[in-house]
Amino acid sequence: MSLPSPWRADFPAFAAFTASRQTYLDTAATAQKPQAVLDALLDHYAGGAANVHRAQHAPGERATLAFEGAREKVAQWLNADNPNEIVFTRGSTEGLNLLAYGLEHLFNAGDEIVISALEHHANLLPWQQLALRRDLKLVILPLDGAGDIDLQQAAQLIGPRTRLLAVSQLSNVLGRWQPLQPLLALARAQGALSVVDGAQGVVHGRHDVTALGCDFYVFSGHKLYAPDGIGVLYGRARAMAKLRHWQFGGEMVQHADYQSARFRPAPLGFEAGTPAIAAAIGLGAALDYLGEQDEYALAAHEAALHQRLLTGLRRFDGLRLLGEPHTALASFVIDGVHNADLSHLLGEQGIAVRAGQHCAMPLLHGLGLPGAIRVSLGLYSDGDDLERFFAALHHALDLLR
Ligand SMILES: Cc1ncc(COP(=O)(O)O)c(C=O)c1O
Numbered sequence: 010m011s012l013p014s015p016w017r018a019d020f021p022a023f024a025a026f027t028a029s030r031q032t033y034l035d036t037a038a039t040a041q042k043p044q045a046v047l048d049a050l051l052d053h054y055a056g057g058a059a060n061v062h063r064a065q066h067a068p069g070e071r072a073t074l075a076f077e078g079a080r081e082k083v084a085q086w087l088n089a090d091n092p093n094e095i096v097f098t099r100g101s102t103e104g105l106n107l108l109a110y111g112l113e114h115l116f117n118a119g120d121e122i123v124i125s126a127l128e129h130h131a132n133l134l135p136w137q138q139l140a141l142r143r144d145l146k147l148v149i150l151p152l153d154g155a156g157d158i159d160l161q162q163a164a165q166l167i168g169p170r171t172r173l174l175a176v177s178q179l180s181n182v183l184g185r186w187q188p189l190q191p192l193l194a195l196a197r198a199q200g201a202l203s204v205v206d207g208a209q210g211v212v213h214g215r216h217d218v219t220a221l222g223c224d225f226y227v228f229s230g231h232k233l234y235a236p237d238g239i240g241v242l243y244g245r246a247r248a249m250a251k252l253r254h255w256q257f258g259g260e261m262v263q264h265a266d267y268q269s270a271r272f273r274p275a276p277l278g279f280e281a282g283t284p285a286i287a288a289a290i291g292l293g294a295a296l297d298y299l300g301e302q303d304e305y306a307l308a309a310h311e312a313a314l315h316q317r318l319l320t321g322l323r324r325f326d327g328l329r330l331l332g333e334p335h336t337a338l339a340s341f342v343i344d345g346v347h348n349a350d351l352s353h354l355l356g357e358q359g360i361a362v363r364a365g366q367h368c369a370m371p372l373l374h375g376l377g378l379p380g381a382i383r384v385s386l387g388l389y390s391d392g393d394d395l396e397r398f399f400a401a402l403h404h405a406l407d408l409l410r
Pocket of ligand 1 (some may be wrong): 037038081099100101102103129131132177179180181207209230281
């Protein structure tokens with residue numbers, strides 16, 4: 010069974026990859042874009058680019074309608090209460106930095122921010138630096154044996170001093186869904202704000218931020234088959250109202266004189282300057298595209314392919330998987346082989362995988378590893394990609410051993 014992907018033909022990059030004999034297995038780093046997204050970008054520019062929210066001419070109106078239409082699509086995709094809860098950012102990293110600055114005034118020395126041991130640097134460093142600026146304590150939730158945030162320990166560590174909890178929905182290294190509902194309930198019980206890093210999670214299935222009950226949720230467009238340079242910060246209206254403005258300039262201001270200014274609320278108050286208009290429209294097109302697909306067929310394809318990835322990897326002598334990933338990716342090390350040597354040899358054979366510390370240095374150090382290889386799948390990945398990868402891995406190991 011070759012496990013073909015019915016979606017592959019929608020992604021023009023695979024024609025180029027086939028021509029250059031590349032096998033792309035690094036979707037968790039960034040995803041390829043469907044033709045529908047490329048068409049939306051071309052349509053925006055070829056139809057006449059204009060800035061948004063400023064102009065009263067027809068091109069400006071057209072751009073504004075498309076840009077705000079994309080915001081509505083994101084709000085619907087996440088089941089937010091309304092589009093004002095959606096701020097466009099540059100990506101997850103910018104969303105998390107925005108939060109760490111925008112919420113800074115709420116913290117007093119000795120307050121605690123709780124994250125977990127598996128966070129991407131994007132959901133560690135902004136909080137770490139905030140803690141250093143304000144003399145706060147950064148509390149790290151440990152993982153259990155399966156590589157998930159340990160709920161028993163979380164119940165001990167999330168307490169009356171906790172002012173904010175920030176955790177990943179799906180680990181970019183271990184590929185495991187984290188127990189968000191109970192963690193968010195623990196934070197709520199202490200009156201703490203909650204932030205979910207949805208950078209990886211948002212890509213797999215539909216996620217309902219209202220049902221989840223988080224205060225903030227961030228993700229990046231480029232991992233969700235949309236252009237890079239665009240991301241989303243969702244904030245429930247009550248939580249969003251606590252944010253202090255962080256970047257200042259055009260369009261985020263209600264009134265300005267030389268000595269003072271009054272700023273707009275979200276979303277425009279947090280989108281100073283000209284936003285990534287085309288990329289936002291592209292994100293809307295990516296959501297349209299995904300929304301048109303059979304989500305059950307898509308989930309079934311991802312699950313079957315993931316299973317085949319795990320089964321194939323387990324056949325290699327000396328290969329150790331980092332945990333038992335739930336979906337879409339697998340990270341591994343091989344006894345006696347350095348991940349950089351291996352990824353180099355895979356790269357030479359046209360196999361694109363990720364090697365190193367995956368922007369999660371403390372996690373890798375905690376596992377006692379200098380790095381690992383990560384293979385990750387998208388809806389366009391197919392069984393032949395995996396066969397080429399397994400063959401290349403065999404060949405690389407023959408050379409290295
Ligand atoms: C879990 C997680 N959080 C945050 C990020 C940062 O995303 P970006 O680089 O798009 O801002 C990533 C990117 O790999 C990620 O995997």
